[in-house]
Amino acid sequence: MTQFLQQLINGLSIGSVYALMAVGYSLVYSIMNFSNFAHGGVIMFGAYFGFFYLTLFRLPFPVALIGAALSTAILAIIIERTAYKPLRNRRAPFLYFIICAMGMSIFLENIIIALPFIGPTFRTYPEIFSKTPIKIGSLAVGRLDLLMFIISAICLGLLVYFIDFTKIGKAIQATSYNIKASALMGINTDFIIITVFALGGFFAGIAGVLFGMKYTVYPQIGVITNKSFIAAVFGGLGSLPGAVIGSVLLGIIETFTSGYISSQYRDLIAFVLLIAVLVIRPRGLMGKSNEDKA
Amino acid sequence: MNLLEMKNVTKRFGGLTAVSSVDFEIEKGSITGLIGPNGAGKTTIFNLITGVYKVTEGKITFDGKDITNKEPYMIADMGITRTFQNIRLFKKLSVYENVLTACQYNANYSLFEAMLYLPRCRKQEKQLKEQAENLLEIMGLIDRKDFIANNLPYGLQRRLEIARALSLNPKLLLLDEPAAGMNPDETAQLMNLISDIRKKFDLSILIIDHHMDLVMGICEKIMVLNFGCKLAEGTPIEIQSNPKVIEAYLGVEG
């Protein structure tokens, strides 16, 4: 029982960070209908920003965290402006968006490797939180795991508030429902798209710092985003609650797999799950089907 | 004899009823009109007949066969084809390629024969090419054969879409607002074209359009839809004098 609870807590902690990544991806998908594969690159940059803010500038952790998140938000906006905006202006087919996103992802990952002062080396975050776990009864909860969960939960809470209760949030919902009609109703869809990229980028930065602390920082850390794509399919492409639930479930299933079966299969299980979802319920948990308007 | 029969057909999108228990027949060889105010469910009926939308309730039969909820390509194979309100051509392909692609229906060589370019494939390809050129000739598009579809003037894009639909040798052709955006001259030309097509290709036609002179001029029978329900049905003269139709179109006086 103790082991079960222990795994559950670890799973929740990992899953909540997956959720941070998945909401950014899902937000963009729901508005622009394409998979932004450059999201992983943004997360990786977040991890590096956080690392350098902490080590080079010796900023306190909360400042470094927010700083990294703001930096990646700006990065995400720059990506949108340079790579996707020209395509939108041209009304290019969605295939071009995916390809462009992939090019951006390759660029981001390799510019880090190629830059002489960063390079392909693995870097470890300074130890900010002690490694001794907090004891709750017979449970030992890692301080970092707890922190990951708390920060992610706060972020997701803020996002829900933002989407459901602010004017911009409602405009985002309307735009995801029908971008053309929203534009006709006086919503500045260009601004909405920037906002969505900024939000996604902000959360990606936080996720990047958290993953950097949990594992290490290296140029390929963005590959972790694949998990959030899968989580998003799992929850239903384009659905925010789906992305969160899918991510948390994926996190839990992964930790249980490595805890009870073998850590070798931890990564594999995500893909097995993907196939299983596609067989059993291809729309995902929260996905809706809608008929194309001819 | 009826070519197409819709029995009690209903389509709901969530809580919205777009088409509500419509009964409707199309006689073989006829030109039938489908009119009604905006949002009456005309295009939805086209989408139901061609399988683009799934029918919520009811039954559609074509040529004596049940076609309810069949896939669009199967319905096309059985002989129903259409054009779209917001023209859907293969935009980046040439005029000729647009028609040639749709002619595929008339060739049955296999993938294997295609990859090895075997005699049957060669023979049938030659026939397809002749057929496509023939169609372009009839539709007056042959001199623009190599134009990219998207670069054609609007009126000719509509014409090309009809040509593409005809490549399938359909028994029933559905035209969704073929005269939209046309001036009276062009509309008159279109009317001639539609009558010509019916004679040459021996088919039945169902037209949605807002140009009353076109609909009243060439249709033998007209159905009027309003808020998803059938409001009236009859000959152009009957429809023109039907008080319910006048009310729906012009509103009630006083």
Added chain:
Amino acid sequence: MDAYIQGILILSGINLMAVLGLSLLTGFTGLFSFGHAGFMAIGGYTAAAMTVKYHMPFIPALLIGAIAASFVSAIIGALTLKLKGDYFCIATLGFGEATRLILDNVQYFGGARGWPGIPAYTNLTNVVIINIIAIVLLANLIRSKHGRNMIAVREEELASQIAGINVFKYKLISLMISAAYAGIAGGLMAHYMTFLQPKMFALTKSTELTIIVIFGGLGSISGSVLGALVLTSLPEILRAFSNWRLVIYGLAVIIIMITRPEGLMGGYEFTPQSMKKLFSNLKGKRLKSSEGRE
């Protein structure tokens, strides 16, 4: 011939084989795959198993590898090609990574450490012959009604349906042929390297193939040939800049998508007729410009 140049040509040929398949899928049918390295892996490991464990001759072994890859692709396609949105794309990404992770754990094939001692059957002659056959078959397919149907699916799905084209069937056929080509490429690679390792079939391999297709031009077989030759040999020649290579790749993809999405060849093919037309056009232009001068 110089062994070094021969090596580059063989590698280009192997890449070309996979690129031809991907060109059919992405360039002509408009589907985007992140899993073609996975199909190469299946083809490669199957073909190697046939020659090493069952002492089968080379060509039948290659064909069995192709069939295996094609069969797996059919399963993935059947599950995802009917869904709207990026499901197929993400499923191929999941499939590619899962294949690699599974192979990492299959000790029968040497697991993650790799599998040495595969006979060196691949040589320049058979690579060239196989590629020529592959190009002829593909060109015949594209010119036929089946190829036109695939292009129609790429251009406008709904209109294709209305023209009596079974969109799902043609997507599936395109995927299966594409995977078979990738499978043969994998088999050729196994018997050229004489060594297989799951790492060789990582996500980067899939993206590399897609980049070649885009670089050459979506919807052009000649473009794919040109792209495979240039982009396989160029990095070999520019070894010194290897770190910046992928940075430039990524940038190039973005710039191509923004400015010249049709790629190098942009739907044009090198055929005797097209060359004639090109020359007569050039002549015409020269005549016109000389007239203008008078």
